[in-house]
Amino acid sequence: xxxxGRIAAWSNWKITCGVSDLLKKIDxxxxxxxxxxxxxxPWQILEAEGETWVIVRWKDxxxxxxxxxxxxxxxxxxxxELVAEHEEKSFYVGEINLQINYQETGVAQMEWEWQExxxxxxxxYDSLFTEKAEEMSAFxxxxxxxxxxxxxxxxxxxxxxxxAATGEAATxxxxxxxxxxxxxxxxxxxxxxxxxxxKKVHLTQVGVYTLLLEALIKLEKKxxxxxxxxxxxxxxxxxEITYELTNDSIFEIMGVPVERGFWRYRYDPRxxxxxxxxxxxxxxxxxxxxxxxxxxxxxxxxxxxxxxMIKGVTKPIYPVGLxxxxxxxxxxxxxxxxxxxxxxxxxxxxxxxxxKKEKAIVTPVTTESEVAEAQAVLSPEPxxxxxxxxxxxxxxxxxxxxxxxxxxxxxx
Amino acid sequence: xxxxxxxxxxxxxxxTLDIENGETIKDGETIxxxxxxxxxxxxxxxxxxxGELGLLQKVLxxxxxxxxxxxxxxxxxYKTKNGKNMVQAEEYGYYVTTWPSQxxxxxxxxxxxxxxxxIKVVEALSRLHTxxxxxxxxxxxxxxxxxxxxxxxxSSEVYWLKAYQExxxxxxxxxxxxxxxxxxxxxxxxxxENFAGFxxxxxxxxxxxxxxxxxxENNLEPGFLIGNFLPQNMLETETGIVFLNxxxxxxxxxxxxxxxxxxxxxxxxxxxxEFALKLLTCYQEKSTLNNQEKHLLLAQLSFPxxxxxxxxKYLHGTREVTELAADFxxxxxxxxxxxxxxxxxxxxxxxx
Numbered sequence: 109x110x111x112x113g114r115i116a117a118w119s120n121w122k123i124t125c126g127v128s129d130l131l132k133k134i135d136x137x138x139x140x141x142x143x144x145x146x147x148x149x150p151w152q153i154l155e156a157e158g159e160t161w162v163i164v165r166w167k168d169x170x171x172x173x174x175x176x177x178x179x180x181x182x183x184x185x186x187x188x189e190l191v192a193e194h195e196e197k198s199f200y201v202g203e204i205n206l207q208i209n210y211q212e213t214g215v216a217q218m219e220w221e222w223q224e225x226x227x228x229x230x231x232x233y234d235s236l237f238t239e240k241a242e243e244m245s246a247f248x249x250x251x252x253x254x255x256x257x258x259x260x261x262x263x264x265x266x267x268x269x270x271x272a273a274t275g276e277a278a279t280x281x282x283x284x285x286x287x288x289x290x291x292x293x294x295x296x297x298x299x300x301x302x303x304x305x306x307k308k309v310h311l312t313q314v315g316v317y318t319l320l321l322e323a324l325i326k327l328e329k330k331x332x333x334x335x336x337x338x339x340x341x342x343x344x345x346x347x348e349i350t351y352e353l354t355n356d357s358i359f360e361i362m363g364v365p366v367e368r369g370f371w372r373y374r375y376d377p378r379x380x381x382x383x384x385x386x387x388x389x390x391x392x393x394x395x396x397x398x399x400x401x402x403x404x405x406x407x408x409x410x411x412x413x414x415x416x417m418i419k420g421v422t423k424p425i426y427p428v429g430l431x432x433x434x435x436x437x438x439x440x441x442x443x444x445x446x447x448x449x450x451x452x453x454x455x456x457x458x459x460x461x462x463x464k465k466e467k468a469i470v471t472p473v474t475t476e477s478e479v480a481e482a483q484a485v486l487s488p489e490p491x492x493x494x495x496x497x498x499x500x501x502x503x504x505x506x507x508x509x510x511x512x513x514x515x516x517x518x519x520x
Numbered sequence: 521x522x523x524x525x526x527x528x529x530x531x532x533x534x535x536t537l538d539i540e541n542g543e544t545i546k547d548g549e550t551i552x553x554x555x556x557x558x559x560x561x562x563x564x565x566x567x568x569x570x571g572e573l574g575l576l577q578k579v580l581x582x583x584x585x586x587x588x589x590x591x592x593x594x595x596x597x598y599k600t601k602n603g604k605n606m607v608q609a610e611e612y613g614y615y616v617t618t619w620p621s622q623x624x625x626x627x628x629x630x631x632x633x634x635x636x637x638x639i640k641v642v643e644a645l646s647r648l649h650t651x652x653x654x655x656x657x658x659x660x661x662x663x664x665x666x667x668x669x670x671x672x673x674x675s676s677e678v679y680w681l682k683a684y685q686e687x688x689x690x691x692x693x694x695x696x697x698x699x700x701x702x703x704x705x706x707x708x709x710x711x712x713e714n715f716a717g718f719x720x721x722x723x724x725x726x727x728x729x730x731x732x733x734x735x736x737e738n739n740l741e742p743g744f745l746i747g748n749f750l751p752q753n754m755l756e757t758e759t760g761i762v763f764l765n766x767x768x769x770x771x772x773x774x775x776x777x778x779x780x781x782x783x784x785x786x787x788x789x790x791x792x793x794e795f796a797l798k799l800l801t802c803y804q805e806k807s808t809l810n811n812q813e814k815h816l817l818l819a820q821l822s823f824p825x826x827x828x829x830x831x832x833k834y835l836h837g838t839r840e841v842t843e844l845a846a847d848f849x850x851x852x853x854x855x856x857x858x859x860x861x862x863x864x865x866x867x868x869x870x871x872x
Contacts, residue, residue, distance in 0.1 A: 146702055169713065174853070220850040225826070226629065226784035230750055232825035233780050235832075236683040237747075237770045254705040254841040314703070315713030316852050401703050 139352035139446060142392050142409045147402035151291055154391055154406050156365030158297035161393045162325040163404045164204065164289040171212050171283070171317040178259045178311055179209035179282055181321075182271035186306050198301055203290040204323050207271055208311055211281050256400025260312030265324075268309060287321055299329035307362065308395065310403045324362065324393075324404045331433070341427075341457035343417045344435075348450045350442075351390065353407055357444035359397040364439050364449055366390050368413075368432065375424040382417040384430065384455070397444055415455055429458040527555070527566065528609040534600040535616055537564060554765065556619055563619035564598055567765065573606070573613045580605040580615060582744050583766060586651060593644045593763055595619065620757065627754035627761065629785055635795065637756050638785055641749065642799050644761040645781065646806040649774035652743045676742035676772050677733045681726060687828045688722045691715065694831055706845035707834055714852060718824040725823040732815035740812065742772045749781045775813040778803055779820035786821075787854055791861035797868055814869045822862055826851055 145152070147165065154161040188202030295301060310322040351364075370387040392407045433454040440448045532539070538560040553568045569576050583594045584605070595617035597605055606615040627637050695715045703709050746763050747770050755762040770776075782799060789795050803809075809817065830848055833839040 144702070146700075174849075215853055215856045218853040220853045222787055222850065222854075225787040226750065228826045228829045229780070229784045229787075230748070232687075232829050233747070235687075235829075236680070254707075254845075256706050257842070257845065258706060258709075314709045316710060316849055318709075318713050398704075400706060401709065 139350045140390070140409055140411065142351050142353050142390065142407040142447075144353065144356045144405050144407040147405065150289070152404075152406060153293050154365065154393055155294050155296060156367050156391060158299065158329045158331050159363065159365055160293050160295045160327040161363065161365075161406070162291050162293050162327070163406070164291045164323045164325070165320070165402065166287050166289055166322075167314065167318060167320045169315070169317045170208075170285045170319050171210070173212040173214050174218055174316050175210055175313050175319070176213040177211040178261050178313065178319075179211060181261065181263060181268060181309055181311050182207040182209070183268040183306075183309075184271040184286070188304050190301065196298055197294050197296045199292070199294055200304065200327060201290075201292045202304065202325075203288060204306065204325075206287050206289070206309065206321065206323070208285050208287060208319060208321060210283055210285070210313075210319065212283055256312075258313035258315075258400055260310065260399050260403075262395070262403065263309045263311075265306035265308055268306070285319070289321075289323055291325065293327065295327045295329060297329045297331060299331040302328040302330055308404070310395075312400065312403070314401060320402065322402060322404045326363075341417065341421065341459060343415070343455045345415055345453045345455055346451070347453070348448065349390075351392065351409065351447045351449060353392065353394075353445040353447070356405065356407070357397040358394045358441055358447070359403070360395040361439055361441055361447060362393045362395065364390065364392055364437075364447065366451075371430065373427060375421075375426075376416075377424065379416075380422050382421045382427065382457070384415045384417060386413055387411070388413050390449075392447065417455060417457055421457075425459060427457045427459060428461045431456040431458065527614070531566070531607050531609050531614045534602070534604075534607045535598065536601055537561075537616070563621050565595065565617050565619045565764075567615050567617065569606075569613040569615070570611065571613075573608055576606060576613045576615075579744055579766065586648065589651065591648065591651065592757075592759055593648055593761060594766065595762060595764065620755065620762070624755045624757045624762070627751045627756050629751060629788060635785075635789070637761075638781075638799070639802055640756065640761045641754065641781060642778070642802045643806075644763075645746070645774070645777050646803045648746070649777070650807045652774055677729075680772060680776075681729055681733075684722070684726050684729070684823060688719060688726070691719060691722075691828060691831055694835065695719075705841050707830075707841050707848060710845060710848045710852075711831070711834075714848075718827045721822060721824050722827075725819040728815050728819035728822075732812045732819065740773050740810070743774065745770050745772050745774070745777050747777065747780070749777075749784055773813065773816060774807070775809065775816045776820065779817045782817075783821055783825065786861065787858075791854070791857040793861045793864040796861050796865055800865065800868065809869070818862060818866060818869070821865070822858075 148163075149165050149167065151165065152163040184205035184207055186202075186204050188200050190198055191201050192199040304325055304327045307324045307326050309324075310320075312320050314320045367389045368386045372385040374383040374385070375381075376383055387410065389408055389410045394405055394407070396403045396405050431454075433456060434451060435454055436450075436452040438450045442448055537557060539557050553570075555566045555568075557564045557566060580597060584597050587594055587596050598616040598618055599605060600607060606613045608614075627641070629635070629638065631637060695712070698708055698712055703712060744766075746766055748763070748765060753764045755764065782796065786792070786796055826847075830844055830851070834841065834844050
């Protein structure tokens, strides 16, 4: 697919037609765009296969006087509970309790001096009597960002200071504010659930009186696969893609989970191979280099991709399922907004369905009633079919004002 | 020679001026709309006006009447050979006034700590407003507005209210625009943080203006206003203050002039309560404020005008974002002092 640049072409015709089980996707020449999502409050969640990222956010006017500095963040608690588990999904509920410490200065102590404030007051007054030169719909350009003058703290989750109650009240200058951030999310995929991890915390001033707090949590499954590389229907696919983040710059990449769906299978008899086509959504979770506002961010881009299964596919059998296993994954940051992504995947096809249902049907029965019940379920009574002429025979038996009839068959 | 060379020949030929020298001066609103001329008979100023010429004619007549009554707050009009106040050339109107030969300085708000210049301006306004109130046109006289203003408003009061409300509505649009996007700089962050407070302040001011208009007992008729208190538009002389360009003067109640003057110069003095009271006391020595004027004064003083201007500058990109954000912060700090000052003025005006 040219537009999204996410259809993988194959580098060599010989390789694709040969018997090699190693297929390498050609590097995409285009840089695939990733568009940042608008930061969500009070949470923003990315649920991909085998990993979930939760960003919990809180923003409030905490100060009654202008904020003057940030003193730190203390972790009071980070707890969670696995409240529900379905086939391949787990639902978590948790909360983070943080205490933020900051400084205020009385507004009366703030120094301010104007250079000719009368000019702006006059301009406003004059504008009441003149037509506006330009409509206010002339909104600012998208990239009107400027360096912030506000303070901020970016702290690694494992470096967060544990809160210790000292019994001392906050001083006149240093104030404290306790923030409770509840969160809920699904973690989907096969495998064993790992412990949720508080990866990072970000605290920043976003106004004269307002603070913004963000916490980034990762939930992960240690993926387990039934298929192995030795299985017949497994193909190795390698890919190298360059993504370009638009309208933002990256300080640190946290993860690049890719979601795939809407599979279409097609058999190519000439090559004796199975072609897989899918839609995908590449997600980038990152720490923005732009300070002053929300820094934990999710960007995404959608595309389409195609893979070819060769090894073991000699018959046009429609597969039951596909398991994609990531063997190796690396990503690197080039400049501030380009990401080079390298991945090695095992595409494992499942040929036959599991026999769970059959087993259920042949459950052994003991009593007569159970046998009858089972028969009723397993072999319902076939519909009764009339014998030829039976209908007429029945009618003949009935009273009839015409009396007996003679049926004459004329054979031509 | 500045504008002199650009003046249509017809304009100068209408006057008996023997031009020796000409120089363009700023009047604070537009550059090159005034030309100072030195002639054998003295100094003059040629003023260029763009707008409704009928309105200009009325303004010139109004100020001429005041000058004839002995008011020294305006420059004397110099008439054409045919005794006309102005000359029309193309779509412009030109008029000539005398210019003081010596003994004047431009108004400087930072010159003296006692701010004697500002007191002089208030005294001049008080004198003019007293005279204006005595000669207001009969009730119901239709008001004319500049062509550029909204077309034929029903009344001066409605015109002012609509103008203020439009500015607030513009702010609301921008706020909704920002709500849909990620905030990208400190200006936007401070805007969103403080929008609700400023918007409410603006709405309360407008409500108070409506309340002022509902006081039918004291309802004054609007007249011409000075409307320009920029330092370069005022000359400070030994006898008082001279207002230069008043051709663009809007119409409204005299209190609009006082509230504009106070709003322009009180921030510079950190909303000094005592000084604000001094100005009001000085004004009321000649012209006592009625209830309608008190409400209007307090409403206009509290309207967040510079919040509107910062936003407009941001949207049009006429000032650096970091500078605007810094100004915005200062404006928030200033509001603290402004509120305290307005509280004191409120108590003073209502005798509490």
